[in-house]
Amino acid sequence: MIKLFYYNWMVRDEWFELCKQVPNEELLRNRIGGVGSILYTLFHISDVEYSWIRGIQGKPDIQVQYENYKTLEQVKKLSDSWVQETKSFLDAWSNDLENEIVTVPWTEGRYTKGEILRHVIAHEIHHMGQLSIWAREIGIQPISANVIGRGLFTM
Numbered sequence: 001m002i003k004l005f006y007y008n009w010m011v012r013d014e015w016f017e018l019c020k021q022v023p024n025e026e027l028l029r030n031r032i033g034g035v036g037s038i039l040y041t042l043f044h045i046s047d048v049e050y051s052w053i054r055g056i057q058g059k060p061d062i063q064v065q066y067e068n069y070k071t072l073e074q075v076k077k078l079s080d081s082w083v084q085e086t087k088s089f090l091d092a093w094s095n096d097l098e099n100e101i102v103t104v105p106w107t108e109g110r111y112t113k114g115e116i117l118r119h120v121i122a123h124e125i126h127h128m129g130q131l132s133i134w135a136r137e138i139g140i141q142p143i144s145a146n147v148i149g150r151g152l153f154t155m
Helices: 002-019 024-028 038-056 072-091 113-137
Strands: none
Touching: 002 038, 002 072, 002 113, 024 038, 038 072, 038 113
């Protein structure tokens, strides 16, 4: 399961790289479906992942305002910093944590840590699909969603 986080980070980095060739106006344009714009989607993916990982650890959520991250470079730098902290947590993951119950202030449910990790993985994959549609709409070949061939599961 942790390998799928690494997959998501690889794909996210490829999206950041691809978006360097997209004019800023296109990155900020409000689009139909999804959460709004291409740039906000990249921010949102990172923010949701980081919030849930902090929640699993019993840490308070950090309220970061998108309005303070209006360039691709700013969102990428923020994402990179959060990924580093998340990697440290996931690298110490143990299957003993899988069924521990977590509650977080932004929802009333009670979830297992394993369920939350799977939700975060699926959440990013879902939004990458939306980015793919928007990329095609502006005439850009989207990033491949293939897990195969990325070297994540070498023997």
